[in-house]
Amino acid sequence: MKRNTLLQRLGKAAPPPAEVDLGLGNKVARKPGTRLINPDGSFNVVRRGHSVFSPYQNLVEMTWPRFLALTLLAYVLINLFFGGLFLIIGTESLSNVPQSDPFWQRALSAFFFSVQTFTTVGYGGMTPTGIGANALAAFVALFGWTALAIMTGLIYARFARPKRLILFSAHALVAPYAPGGKSLQFRIANRRDSHLINVNARVVLTWLENHTRRFAPLKLERDNVALFPLNWTIVHPINEESPMYHWSKDDYCQRHSELLITIDGYDETFAQAIHINNSYLHTELVWNARFQPMYFEREATTELHLDRISHYQAEEE
Numbered sequence: 502m503k504r505n506t507l508l509q510r511l512g513k514a515a516p517p518p519a520e521v522d523l524g525l526g527n528k529v530a531r532k533p534g535t536r537l538i539n540p541d542g543s544f545n546v547v548r549r550g551h552s553v554f555s556p557y558q559n560l561v562e563m564t565w566p567r568f569l570a571l572t573l574l575a576y577v578l579i580n581l582f583f584g585g586l587f588l589i590i591g592t593e594s595l596s597n598v599p600q601s602d603p604f605w606q607r608a609l610s611a612f613f614f615s616v617q618t619f620t621t622v623g624y625g626g627m628t629p630t631g632i633g634a635n636a637l638a639a640f641v642a643l644f645g646w647t648a649l650a651i652m653t654g655l656i657y658a659r660f661a662r663p664k665r666l667i668l669f670s671a672h673a674l675v676a677p678y679a680p681g682g683k684s685l686q687f688r689i690a691n692r693r694d695s696h697l698i699n700v701n702a703r704v705v706l707t708w709l710e711n712h713t714r715r716f717a718p719l720k721l722e723r724d725n726v727a728l729f730p731l732n733w734t735i736v737h738p739i740n741e742e743s744p745m746y747h748w749s750k751d752d753y754c755q756r757h758s759e760l761l762i763t764i765d766g767y768d769e770t771f772a773q774a775i776h777i778n779n780s781y782l783h784t785e786l787v788w789n790a791r792f793q794p795m796y797f798e799r800e801a802t803t804e805l806h807l808d809r810i811s812h813y814q815a816e817e818e
Contacts, residue, residue, distance in 0.1 A: 538780035584612035594634035619645040671811040690732040700766035708756035753783040
């Protein structure tokens, strides 16, 4: 800051903030309104030209409703297939299946026998007779064990996968700061009752300049907290050292700015590191406002109201 002041006294402009290399390059997201990081923390990048078949990754990352629906569909289709094979071999190879029954009823019996064999339940009402039916039943049982092992691994991987534990405020604020100053602020909190420690924050400002993407790190008032039981308001003072110092409200819009945020920490409860990305577009900035309190003292404890993380109050200009 002293160096900047000295340069100003000498009639020279202060040097621009050093750019950082986030691995994104300066040729991306040059279309106005395009963001680099999606609201869910993923990168706004779609890969084309080379298809990578990765069923395990897709099954681990897809939503639970889709995963359960796909599992049920696979379960039904597999047993329809094997039930059809039992039907081709002949239902006379299955005991206690009357051959006088209609075709659809014998088909149902073959399907449910496949289900019992696939899941190794085997109630004993139907049993295979003959080499063909017994060989197919042995293969279906082996296939069922393999499918059960795969499903167990997938479900464990889905539960063990790091979750998005950090809750972000819906907007970032340009708030009053110190006497006559202002700052950029946003708020985060742990959405679960788990122990997060050694939480670090990093904020980078990016904008378009002559159709080129520029990046500048923002110095934070505090970039680390050892313990994270409550909310944390992350503050960047907009002073002479800030790349935002001479920016007006219109500049944020005209330069199509975006705040890129990285949160790192360690979850003691699950013994795993966490890494979360987020961003705020210029349209998600609120000017001249302050966050309202979101935790209160109640008798011998403190209540943290997560539903108030985005509550703010406008200030008089």
